[in-house]
Amino acid sequence: MIDEQLISIILLSLKIAGVAIIFATPLAIILGYALARWKFFGHWLLNALIYIPLVLPPVVTGFILLEFFGPKGIAGVFLSNYLGLDLGFKWTGAALAAGIVAFPLIIRPIKLAFENIEQGLIDDASILGASPLLAFMTVSLPLAFPGIIAGAVLGFAKALGEFGATITFVSNIPGETRTISLGVYALMQSPDGDHDALVLVLITVGLSLSAIIVSEWMSRRFVARSRTIR
Amino acid sequence: MIEIDISAKLGKFSLQVNFEAERGITALFGPSGSGKTSLIRLIAGLETPDSGLIQISGRTLFDKSSDINLPVHKRNVGYVLQEANIFPHLTIRQNLTYARWAGRRSRIINIKDVCKVLGIEKLLDRMPDKLSGGERQRVAIGRALLSDPSVLLLDEPLSALDHSRKLEILPFLEQIRDRYDIPMIYISHSVDEITRLADYLLVLKNGKQSIFGPIESVLRNLDIRGSGDALEAGSLLNGVCTGFDNNVALAQIDIGEQILQLPIAAMRIGAQVRLRIKASDVALALSKPDGISIQNMLVGKITALRQTDPSHVTVDLQIGTQQIRSHITKKAAMDLALEESKSCIALLKAVALEGRGDP
Structure with missing residues (x-):
């Protein structure tokens, strides 16, 4: 039923989405905290920027990534020369595209979670002697944890299904950048690929559904907990 | 010994206070909006005065003239609010000892003693959402005490509680005052609480210090009628x-x-x-x-x-x-x-x- 090729597509998708989330989530925690808790110059601009991938057509995102991170882009050349990291037409590029497109979905619940923490609790931590970093580690982070999980899960599901930005930026290379969505697309182009496409579609629906359920469950737990605060 | 001489502008509100309290409990009295909580926040370092000096037991927390402004976590103050925030993700024991494991404060005051004085020995392994209002306030007071504070700032710590809970906690405050010899600043609208606990009385009106002195002489000399809760002149x-x-x-x-x-x-x-x-x-x-x-x-x-x-x-x-x-x-x-x-x-x-x- 499920041949090796399909399994490798699924595993590649999981790897790309996983790497995307592992890099995007810590960044989302830092930016989410900064946006939720601090007032600084350019706050509104940053706030708008993080949501841009949500409203931008994915093809446009992919195009920008290609111009910037592609083999001839400024950042692409820099990363390739100094870090030996090639993004163009590589799975790492697919992870970057997935991470950027998923970023708004990751940061939103995280930012909300930080906003929901009462300032009084953070003040109390400082008054009791915790340095700002320790107050963050011992109070803000654990209290925002359900929001962080919710964001990461939602972002993972989004990254798993990313299509437009990926195909524009890193193309559709079997074994390198052909993720589930791209695989479904490729299979639909071939005359006898319908069956395999259906299998991939079902697996995707299953993965997405479980991600939404986990995320919902987490945020409900979070709401229940913040209600008992005070 | 509390020595405060500050002026601060907080938005449109300005506050000016200058007093010295030798020891014991200094009660802060005044209508709402008179700057009582602002004064406490200034002492804790949550707000910054424009000028002046804040010294607690010889330690300078703020001094504009020599550019000293200790950050909140280095001020060693204990702060208890009307509706205290207890860390909801930590057990009562972790809450009580927070200043020790996260704030690296010393262990001068014994946790067993405090729990006994406050009657919270049996709550230690519970989570905060199971606590009653009175228990919550006592845990907050204990947590503040165990942070080895050089001053306790109490912002209407009892006013959210019903009468019987108040009567339950007042003796604890008296015991803390007598036993640990920590100076306290105590905001209250309750004349009963003030006359029962306080050694000094500071009355604020519109951010200005209208009266300050030892409670006996202040009470004799004033009639703060019309400041919300009438504090009638008496002895x-x-x-x-x-x-x-x-x-x-x-x-x-x-x-x-x-x-x-x-x-x-x-x-x-x-x-x-x-x-x-x-x-x-x-x-x-x-x-x-x-x-x-x-x-x-x-x-x-x-x-x-x-x-x-x-x-x-x-x-x-x-x-x-x-x-x-x-x-x-x-x-x-x-x-x-x-x-x-x-x-x-x-x-x-x-x-x-x-x-x-x-x-």
């Missing part, structure tokens, strides 16, 4: 219980050479008490009257006589080392020919017991 007398008559349920209170009788269910001999007598409950006589229901009479000497309105005067009497104030009509004062240094008898219509400490 505080400190005394010691020297006897108790079970048959009539009367305690004898020695206030220094003279004895007052206080109707009360029970009192231990030797107990330190503080009595409050409203100025309007003190009548004056030139000699001890016969056939009168009033039991408490004190012999004193008039130290001051002052007209408060066209028909009333206040009369201050020296009773041994303490003072008592009377509020009578001008006509009565004229009929009795009252004047300074004249001896007379104070008849006390009502005496309220304010606080009880253990010697």
Whole structure:
């Protein structure tokens, strides 16, 4: 039923989405905290920027990534020369595209979670002697944890299904950048690929559904907990 | 020792305070919006004054002239709010010891002692969402105490609680005051709490310090009517219980050479008490009257006589080392020919017991 090729597509998708989330989530925690808790110059601009991938057509995102991170882009050349990291037409590029497109979905619940923490609790931590970093580690982070999980899960599901930005930026290379969505697309182009496409579609629906359920469950737990605060 | 001399602009509100409290509890009193909480936040470092000095027990927390402004986590203050925030993700034990594991504060005060004093030994392994309001306040007080504070800032710590819970916590505050010798600043709208606990009283009005001084002299000299909760002018007398008559349920209170009788269910001999007598409950006589229901009479000497309105005067009497104030009509004062240094008898219509400490 499920041949090796399909399994490798699924595993590649999981790897790309996983790497995307592992890099995007810590960044989302830092930016989410900064946006939720601090007032600084350019706050509104940053706030708008993080949501841009949500409203931008994915093809446009992919195009920008290609111009910037592609083999001839400024950042692409820099990363390739100094870090030996090639993004163009590589799975790492697919992870970057997935991470950027998923970023708004990751940061939103995280930012909300930080906003929901009462300032009084953070003040109390400082008054009791915790340095700002320790107050963050011992109070803000654990209290925002359900929001962080919710964001990461939602972002993972989004990254798993990313299509437009990926195909524009890193193309559709079997074994390198052909993720589930791209695989479904490729299979639909071939005359006898319908069956395999259906299998991939079902697996995707299953993965997405479980991600939404986990995320919902987490945020409900979070709401229940913040209600008992005070 | 609390030494504060600051002025601060917080938005449109400006605050100016200058006082020194030697020891014990300094009560902050004033209508809402008068700057009480702002003052406490300035001391804790949550707000920054524009100029001035904040010193606690010789340690400078803020000094504009030498550019000292300790960050909040280095100020070593304890802070308890009206509705205290308990970390909801930590057990009560982790909450209580937070200052030790996250704040790296020293372990001068013993956790067992504090839990015993506050009656929270049995709660230690619970999560905060299972606590009642009273328990929550006690945990917050304990957590503040265990942070080894050089001053305790209490912002209406009891006002969210019902009367019986208040009565449950007040003795703890008295014990903390007596046992750990930590200076406290205590905001309260409750005259009862203030007169029971405080050593000093600071009254704020629109961000300005309108009155400050030791509570006994301040209370004698003021009438803060119209500041929300009327704090009526009166006197505080400190005394010691020297006897108790079970048959009539009367305690004898020695206030220094003279004895007052206080109707009360029970009192231990030797107990330190503080009595409050409203100025309007003190009548004056030139000699001890016969056939009168009033039991408490004190012999004193008039130290001051002052007209408060066209028909009333206040009369201050020296009773041994303490003072008592009377509020009578001008006509009565004229009929009795009252004047300074004249001896007379104070008849006390009502005496309220304010606080009880253990010697």
